[in-house]
Amino acid sequence: MAVAWSEKASSMEALSMSPPHMSSSPAILSQDDLKKIAAYKAVEFVESGMVLGLGTGSTSKHAVDRIGELLRQGKLNNIVGIPTSIETRERAISLGIPLSDLDNHPTLDLAIDGADEVDPYLNLIKGRGGSLLREKMVEGACKKFVVIVDESKLVKYLGGSGLALPVEVVPFCWKFTANKLQNLFQDSGCVAKLRNDRKGQPFVTDNGNYIVDLYVKKDIGDLQVASDAILRITGVIEHGMFLDMATTVIIAGELGITIKNK
Numbered sequence: 001m002a003v004a005w006s007e008k009a010s011s012m013e014a015l016s017m018s019p020p021h022m023s024s025s026p027a028i029l030s031q032d033d034l035k036k037i038a039a040y041k042a043v044e045f046v047e048s049g050m051v052l053g054l055g056t057g058s059t060s061k062h063a064v065d066r067i068g069e070l071l072r073q074g075k076l077n078n079i080v081g082i083p084t085s086i087e088t089r090e091r092a093i094s095l096g097i098p099l100s101d102l103d104n105h106p107t108l109d110l111a112i113d114g115a116d117e118v119d120p121y122l123n124l125i126k127g128r129g130g131s132l133l134r135e136k137m138v139e140g141a142c143k144k145f146v147v148i149v150d151e152s153k154l155v156k157y158l159g160g161s162g163l164a165l166p167v168e169v170v171p172f173c174w175k176f177t178a179n180k181l182q183n184l185f186q187d188s189g190c191v192a193k194l195r196n197d198r199k200g201q202p203f204v205t206d207n208g209n210y211i212v213d214l215y216v217k218k219d220i221g222d223l224q225v226a227s228d229a230i231l232r233i234t235g236v237i238e239h240g241m242f243l244d245m246a247t248t249v250i251i252a253g254e255l256g257i258t259i260k261n262k
């Protein structure tokens with residue numbers, strides 16, 4: 001379903017501006033504007049009393065901020081947030097969003113999160129922010145999982161953007177695990193690289209693990225087969241393919257919002 005700019009008050013609220021076609025000069029929307037528009041649209045699905053999965057990344061940050069704002073304004077009540085990272089937990093606390101965890105709330109009503117890639121079947125790659133394990137645990141426990149992206153995240157096949165498929169691995173002998181991963185996808189020209197932080201040190205996840213990024217030159221074939229094969233490697237904790245998990249994807253683009261439902 002495509003939604004034109006003019007019909008969507010929430011999009012305008014996200015940007016505090018007129019729709020592009022109504023202004024005298026054409027508005028140029030930044031990628032962050034589009035992320036914000038998608039996030040605000042997703043928050044329209046939130047109802048008082050819900051247990052909510054709070055995603056991680058620059059797109060879901062807008063959704064978390066919006067939820068905080070609506071709580072402050074009294075337009076939402078009795079929300080319980082389940083954060084998918086330490087960063088999101090800290091932001092939610094600063095916004096006054098009441099928090100809990102999966103131990104206390106094993107079933108969530110709704111989760112909202114960004115993605116790095118979305119394929120035509122609504123399969124995702126997530127985790128370039130490094131939070132894939134907690135994201136998969138939380139988003140796998142929700143009744144509805146709404147993914148928010150700008151249109152640059154759409155790909156023909158997972159891995160198709162030229163960016164990586166992240167895999168969380170135990171630090172112990174990570175090279176051994178990285179080699180096994182690279183060999184698994186050698187037919188797709190896979191190169192496995194340890195992710196480093198800004199200081200050039202291994203990036204450490206919230207769970208104390210490393211991330212091996214897999215770069216492929218072509219499609220890795222059957223995604224479920226690939227997923228099972230990755231998870232069978234001892235030393236692998238989880239990967240960033242989110243297969244058949246998204247129930248809705250909200251895509252913000254220059255021409256408006258598109259909503260795809262499973």
Ligand SMILES: O=C(CO)[C@H](O)[C@H](O)COP(=O)(O)O
Nearest residue numbers: 057058059114126127129131
């Ligand atoms: O999976 C994620 C973090 O682990 C993010 O949702 C994903 O990387 C998208 O990030 P952004 O919204 O900043 O583009």
